[in-house]
Amino acid sequence: MYVAVKGGERAIENAHAWLAEERRGDTSVAELSLSQIREQLSLAVNRVMAEGSLYDPDLAALAIKQARGDLIEAIFLIRAYRTTLPRFGYSQPVETGEMACDRRISATFKDAPGGQVLGPTFDYTHRLLDFKLAADGEVPEAPVSEPRQEATPHITEFLQGEDIIEREPASDAVPGDLTREPMSFPAGRAVRLQSLTRGDEGFILGMAYSTQRGYARNHAFVGELRIGSVPVEMEIPELGFSIEIGEVELTECETVNQFKGSKTVPPQFTRGYGLVFGQSERKSIAMALVDRALRWEELGEDNLGAPAQDEEFVLSHADNIQATGFLEHIKLPHYVDFQSELELVRKLRREAAELAETLAAKEAAE
């Protein structure tokens, strides 16, 4: 028999008080300011914005501070806050072709108009710890050159000139929104992309890596990777025209993939697409690889049973907040559940023992 218990209020209160103290750490060390986090841990801020699915660097910095640097906990805080905001509407699709690019590289076209712009990249660094940072060194200003005034075209446009890559048909179809309707399958590419862009970076990376290792392999080139900011425009009902309501930094990755063609389509390259809030290069490449793997059906490829081809598997497990919620709830009291299991196991053992006894008695009698 199980008797319900309650209690632990004081323990919880005291635990939270200790948590606050631990979060602050040694008070002889200066406290972190939100602007320090926002400016100096900007890639962590970007990850929290991307997976929290809310672009607001100040809020992301606050969440990181409150979560003691646990990014999934910070993402959780952002997701919870997000639900308190009234939704004013939907923006017009951002024009990434008009991005003010900080970085823009292609692994396929050396001489693309606009050039290869490395931007503030970790690439080509030696991955050696820089002990000057421990000494609080000053940073020399980055060199400058004549800025580019004209827009930087997408590299896939050049391939389209030859019609050697599939086209992305322009459309104004209203996309599904997984924050408004529960996900159902097949989800369609629009919802897949929404799910991947807010999905856990580690999970998407693992899925993408699996395609490179041979599970639903579709050899990918990075046609273009660009990072920069784009204006966000929205139609304001009171005005009857659209205005720029802000600016967001984005990372966009377009992959160029193998495709052998079909009865109706000549051999041509296909595309995978990644677009993520903030500077988030690894995530956008991974997103593009997984997007491409999930397109197997529309491209007439075989379903090889690979995890990265399984839309339901990928989308159902990409969200780290859902995953965390379900995973972490098992540490909370399950006394009643466990009690019933315990009863069951005891009953089975009792029955087995009784059976053994009966058999033994029978054998002895014979």
Place this chain on the structure above:
Amino acid sequence: MNTTISAADRKGWMSLLATADEARLTKLWQGCGIDPVYEWLRPPEAGSVMVRGRMGGTGAPFNLGEMTVTRCAVSLEDGTVGQGYVQGRSKAKAAMAAKIDALMQTDAAAGVRKAVLEPLAVERQTKKNARAAKAAATKVEFFTMVRGED
């Protein structure tokens, strides 16, 4: 009230105000020395806008994620209506934007343009150029090495 304002004009200053740095906007606005009497048509309210992208950059739209936006609307004594739509969660910034939007439709427009909007526009361009200049310095100049037999 000035009725000759084009939508493009209004879009121009509203866009500038939406992305302005709040501290800088506050300083310019205070320096402008105009403090209009107004009523709230809609007091400042923080909310979100779902930002959309396009598949492959050019294809069908999809929902990328939300951004924070604060909006409000004011009415001046003469009935001129100003709208504020700004990025982020600052009610003070949205209020300044709405008042400036209203004033830009009145006789005060020239003064406000000179004191607030023009400096903001110049500084915005300077900032963009500075970033573009740093990007330009990281542009790769390939040179071809001749290899093999001729």
